[in-house]
Amino acid sequence: MYVIGERINGMFADVKEAIQAKDASVIQDLAKRQLAAGARALDVNSGPATSDAQGALLWMAEAIREVTDAPIVIDTAKWDVMQAVIPNVAGEKLINSTKADPEAAMEYIALAAANNAGLIGLTIDADGVPGNIDKRVELGAQLIAVASDIGLPMDHLFIDPVILPVNVSPNNPDHCLQAIGQLRSFADPPPHLVLGLSNVSQRCANRSLINRTYVTMAIAHGLDAAIMDPLDTELMDAVFTAELLMGRMVYCDSYLQAARQTKN
């Protein structure tokens, strides 16, 4: 499972303060702790911490590069910021994210291809998040088609069918599962399927339980990446166990420990 750690986000108070005080150690500590817990890549989002998203993202990327070569996932909805930041991030990187409208997707996919970056593509278009399965699959297929045209390899494309909170949109979690299954068989080799997992439980009780129940269901449908909190040990253990049950890992009595030690 390609776990993308979600904790370096200006939404969180510690990160917000670190951005404002330019305290790299907080960012570096979160990077190291998430990787040690099993994250393979690190999402980086300046959130509401500053109006200078470009400066903050670059500063955080540099701080992270001082402690790890792990892929950095630049997370901003602003095209001009993304365009300015991506070429200046050293090492492996991903773009988070583009929508599926062909015009937007073409620009983002070209940016990814030109910088040898991965790309997270959302199954959202001008009409917003689809209310059914078919439209999600259609938008996902559109992303696959543009990526193939431009020459972005399938293992660089992460399709996100967009999970909404279960208390707001009760049918959405099931729609995402079905879309993951269908998109997985759409191309060979298939693109990655990713979710912004924590969103499923926004403003719900039992958040951690909802997250880990849903992630195991999604893995069973073919999810192979997630933006999530690797510091939630029970969540990570559920991920490892689901992978074991899907035959992606050889069992041993200490399989949890084995997975924790060697997944990164």
Add this chain to the structure above:
Amino acid sequence: MTIPDTSEKWASSINEVTIGATAEDGGTRTSTVTLGGAKALPFLSFEGSPGRPTAIAVEIWDGGAEAWPDQLKDAYGDVLSSPGEWAKKAVEFGAEMICLRLMSAHPDAGDRSPEQCAETVKEVLQAVGVPLIVWGCGVDEKDNETLPAVSAAAKGENCLLGTAREKNYRTLVAVCQADKHKLLAESPLDINIAKQVNILCTDAGFPLEDMVVFPTTGALGYGIEYVYSIQERGRLAGLGGDKLLAQPVLCDVGYEAWRAKEAKAPPFACVTDETRNEWGIMWEAATAAVLLQSGVELLVLRHPKAIEYIKQTLARFTQAAPA
């Protein structure tokens, strides 16, 4: 029409482990052997680097070889009573490493003391320049006394010492670490336990990169298909990125093949006096040739003709196809 490329792409590779230390590295070996490095399944070089060629170690005993079948006794002659001379003979027969099995440390087979075992190890190290595998007698309590003495006696020689097992690994891990030897981890034909032993040794502080695994060998007709499928499954997982299954694999072929009745006294009507003595050799070579295809880095063999046959087989399997 273009033919699609259906070759497998592997995410990872088998660890490289070097056994033996020359003077430059603080030992007295005149050669070293590096195992592993494969980035694809064996002999599928079009899918990735095959890594280092499979190495051949020859098995010698510190005593008790009078019980060996005649075909082996005939091949080695009177050196069987002297581990040093025996090791020299084995090198003449093509051994790249010597696998010394401390049979007479066993409480029921001589119960030789740790000091005596250490002396035997020194004798073999002085007799030959190739790297050494030293294998305990398999009785936990005795191995835990013998192997520390052996390890200390061979300090600096970067030997492969075994075996660490699920219920007995701490002592061997500690001495291998202290004296800088490589570790042979054994599991009883069980991939789950193979992985478990590796993680136990890692937890005890031993680096995964310095381990070779022995998943237990069975001869042709004696469970070879289980051995094959377990080794293959381990190899697929290792190449797929499971770091706890990416260790080089040792197969104990000679020991197992010559236990088969077919090797010693073939019970078949078609056996003639001319062919009777060939059965053991063929049983040993066939067992090795089959297992090689599941991915084996180190073969432990006995009979010089089997060694020769396997060397030819390896050369044939790895030869470039005619253009």
